[in-house]
Amino acid sequence: MTVRHPLMEWSIPLRRLLMAAPERMLAPAMASTLAEHLTVGDVLLDLAAASRDDLFAAVGQHMAHTYGVSADGVAHGLRRRERIGSSALGHGVAIPCARVQDAERMYVLFIRLAAPIPFDAPDGLPVSELLVLLVPKQATEKHLHLFAEATQLFADQRLRQRLRLCCDATQVAQLLREGAHRGCANLA
Numbered sequence: 001m002t003v004r005h006p007l008m009e010w011s012i013p014l015r016r017l018l019m020a021a022p023e024r025m026l027a028p029a030m031a032s033t034l035a036e037h038l039t040v041g042d043v044l045l046d047l048a049a050a051s052r053d054d055l056f057a058a059v060g061q062h063m064a065h066t067y068g069v070s071a072d073g074v075a076h077g078l079r080r081r082e083r084i085g086s087s088a089l090g091h092g093v094a095i096p097c098a099r100v101q102d103a104e105r106m107y108v109l110f111i112r113l114a115a116p117i118p119f120d121a122p123d124g125l126p127v128s129e130l131l132v133l134l135v136p137k138q139a140t141e142k143h144l145h146l147f148a149e150a151t152q153l154f155a156d157q158r159l160r161q162r163l164r165l166c167c168d169a170t171q172v173a174q175l176l177r178e179g180a181h182r183g184c185a186n187l188a
């Protein structure tokens with residue numbers, strides 16, 4: 001018997017719907033959840049990773065060092081979720097997510113890789129930018145709203161282009177906060 005992870009059942013249909021019509025998914029009351037959870041310290045630029053396993057191990061190490069969350073638990077959760085299906089959206093972007101046993105709250109990390117890595121993306125392109133969502137084991141559906149918001153943001157080509165031009169973590173965090181508060185259609 002195959003056990004289906006609840007996030008898997010939502011993520012693939014939600015990703016397809018958001019890529020087709022992202023503006024219909026987020027009500028104003030849901031806006032800014034991404035901005036509430038992203039900190040400058042969780043923006044990692046030019047991270048060296050040769051594979052998804054290297055990437056997930058690095059995310060685990062960051063979480064252990066910064067928040068005292070189990071590095072192995074984070075890496076295992078991300079690998080387990082990724083085995084269900086790729087979190088790559090296309091256009092060089094992925095949104096890996098996982099439930100983490102000892103996480104006390106939701107965490108959001110933005111990562112720009114030093115070099116793109118294969119990620120089984122729908123368009124076949126390797127991934128260089130990721131928004132990692134880590135939620136407590138007992139998370140409610142709030143994390144699905146966060147996933148929807150992240151998917152909406154990265155569906156916007158102008159946002160992706162502007163992110164690639166950002167030189168430091170503060171710029172990245174500010175741009176993502178602006179996008180979360182204004183919505184992708186209003187990004188300058």
